[in-house]
């Protein structure tokens with residue numbers, strides 16, 4: 001987002017109703033009024049105002065106008081695909097150790113929910129490369145990214161099947177949200193630098209089992225971990241202090257693995273030097289004097 005404080009045309013506003021404790025999301029358009037349960041709200045009265053300002057409807061009803069957080073934007077943005085939900089994105093960012101300056105490869109881009117989290121985490125010195133087979137999905141994702149982050153320079157999109165190959169090398173992290181990630185392991189092995197992290201998001205445990213078997217059969221990967229993220233909201237109202245009755249019980253599983261440097265990938269030049277030094281030391285010890 002170019003300006004995190006002031007509301008501009010085309011941006012999303014979150015209208016929080018303090019009486020009902022609920023939130024609505026709207027795209028701000030000049031000259032437009034919306035009919036809310038508390039009266040008409042003129043968007044012109046929000047444009048130019050700062051984040052967190054109280055705005056009034058025609059009948060004096062109050063709403064608070066907030067800039068959407070990334071979590072709110074993701075939940076309200078237009079989508080043509082399933083998305084990775086904020087609870088999983090948050091965990092992915094830390095468990096795949098996405099750091100400022102990292103080069104991250106993801107597939108597919110879908111609606112761009114995960115991409116938004118990745119772009120923000122790698123920052124302007126990092127890079128996110130997204131592979132996607134469906135051009136129309138990619139278009140929607142790019143619109144979502146532009147709407148929330150403005151023009152970004154740290155993103156590259158390729159209309160390409162990740163099962164067919166990965167062009168890049170020396171990638172720090174690979175994050176996959178495709179149905180058959182085990183088909184990419186040969187490519188990921190070549191693309192990911194030693195020490196790099198592979199993470200796959202999958203909806204069913206049968207897919208997870210196939211992936212874990214494939215990862216364990218490949219000596220270039222180790223430290224395989226599988227987990228899911230359960231978030232349970234609580235109601236805190238008078239004596240009713242308890243979890244909400246409903247929760248999202250399942251989204252997907254995260255499978256994580258680490259790329260190691262295989263013995264045959266050791267740099268022979270430096271090993272040669274080390275060996276000759278240690279050989280020499282041994283040799284000296286053995287000298288009779």
Ligand code: SAH
Nearest residue numbers: 084108110111112113114132133161162177
């Ligand atoms: N992570 C995304 C959602 C991805 S949905 C988000 O958070 O919004 C899965 C996407 O993977 C779809 O857009 C689909 O077209 C794409 N896809 C499926 N198989 C693929 C492949 N082999 N290579 C590249 N993209 C693929």
